[in-house]
Amino acid sequence: MDDLSIAIAGLRTAIVTRDREVPELIRDRYKGFVSAGTPAWRLEIDVRPAGSRRADDDVLVSREGAYARYTVSRGDFAGTVDLRERRATLTLGGANEYSIDSFLRILYSLALVSVHGVIVHAASLVRNGRARLFCGPSGSGKTTLARLSPDAELLSDELSIVRISEGRARCHGTPFWGELARAGTHQAAPLGGIYFLSHGTGHVLNAVTPRQALQRLLPNVLFFAKDADLTARVLGIAAALVEAVPCFDLSFRLDPGFWEVIDRA
């Protein structure tokens, strides 16, 4: 038995497993997020001999009979998440980091709701002490924008975490990466703005209303459960975010000049 903990966005999870490969794999994949201290969550990982199960199947998340207990399955893994007990289980078809990473994304998307947090399809960068969230689907330019910002600290180029408390939003670094294949730094910073990305021929920033921002933000929130209560809570967190933080449409071209229009706004 070996155990270790990782902390993402202030939520520490103890990883408990009898498998010999998994601890090393996690220490390597989540270095920078491995953390000592009292865990809030416990994740038990079991590894069965690899079969023919596929990692590109759809993820199924469904609520079990009990309130706040979910089952999560994909071709290459099966798991449970119990929000009340703060306990999760994961059975893998083989010890591989992609399966673990996929499950952790789902686990954190569910667990963060109770601490007023959401995972967003967005790059996030810290510059001059403030985080900026650059939001959009695949192909919208998240990784490109991160590459164009060598003087900013990377929180993520793909999946960012925002938590809000008493009207103050903070953006957290995550180990969930995109094309950049590099984890964000393990830090948090006050969120200074949310930017909805599109490619353009220049750098143009237009303020959007909270309603427009909510319409743009919600499709980018990572959320799997079809549960009415959780859906209402996610909407509440997203609404609080767009009310607390200035939001903009950002059309940008492939040079770092977009920072000038952001700084001027």
Place this chain on the structure above:
Amino acid sequence: MPEHCLARNSRTAWRVYDGEAVILLAEDSTLNTLNAVGTLIWEGADGKTPVSALVSRICEEFDVEPAEAERDVTAFIGKLCQRGLLNVAASPHEVP
């Protein structure tokens, strides 16, 4: 239809900004946004208010003829029912 009552699907979450509703349906996370008239109907879908009362309010607030308002409201209710957002009942007692 005029004396029927409307009820919002309890598996929706919603917010109203500047008189326009943003609605999220739990089943499939689909997002619906309504204009001012649609939002008036949505907010009035409380399981008690008859459709005729909503039509009257629309005529007052948006300067529309009753026959036109009733026709438009009926079509709109049909759309929201199709999307699984609204339920229609013959009386308040029958609202699911």
